[in-house]
Amino acid sequence: MTLLDAAREVRERAYAPYSKFKVGAAVRGVSGRIYAGCNVENVAYPEGTCAEAGAIALMVASGETELVEVAVMADSPTPVPPCGGCRQKLAEFGRADTPVLLATVRGAELATTIGELLPGRFDISHLSGTE
Structure with a gap:
């Protein structure tokens, strides 16, 4: 199964009775x-969880x-x-050059990276020197 297949499959199980806007996401860990x-x-609404x-x-x-x-x-x-x-969450666990594939159910795709999605990200380097 590809990463996109996993996102497509889990999207079908989204719980979106209010917006009707189902989203699926998949990440690959360093283990594969x-x-x-x-x-x-x-x-x-603010209490929901993103894919x-x-x-x-x-x-x-x-x-x-x-x-x-x-x-x-x-x-x-x-x-x-x-x-x-979620961009900040992705940045917490991935590198700036980590590939991100954004897709629609109709087949449109956009390839990007975490760094392109969140330039100037807040990271651990900003915490050095704090007391």
């Missing part, structure tokens, strides 16, 4: 294992803390990038 997540909405966050949580819960590839799929006219919070 694929971790997938889908968006999970809540009637109190990317779910995939990362599964990766960490499985014992990995480094991702080497990302795929995100949604039913949209154009590929949908991760929200700002």
Whole structure:
């Protein structure tokens, strides 16, 4: 199974009764294992979970803390990038040159990287010298 196949498959299980906007995401850990997540909405909108966050949580819960590839799929006219919070989450566990494939269910794709999605990212280097 490819990373994009995993994102496509998990997208079908998204819980999106309010927006009807299902998103699937998959990340590949440094081990090569694929971790997938889908968006999970809540009637109190800010309390939902993004697909990317779910995939990362599964990766960490499985014992990995480094991702080497990302795929995100949604039913949209154009590929949908991760929200700002998820861009920071991806940056926490991936490098700036980590490939990210954004795709639609109709086959449109956009290849990018974590660094292109989040230039000037906040990282551990910003914490040095703090007391």
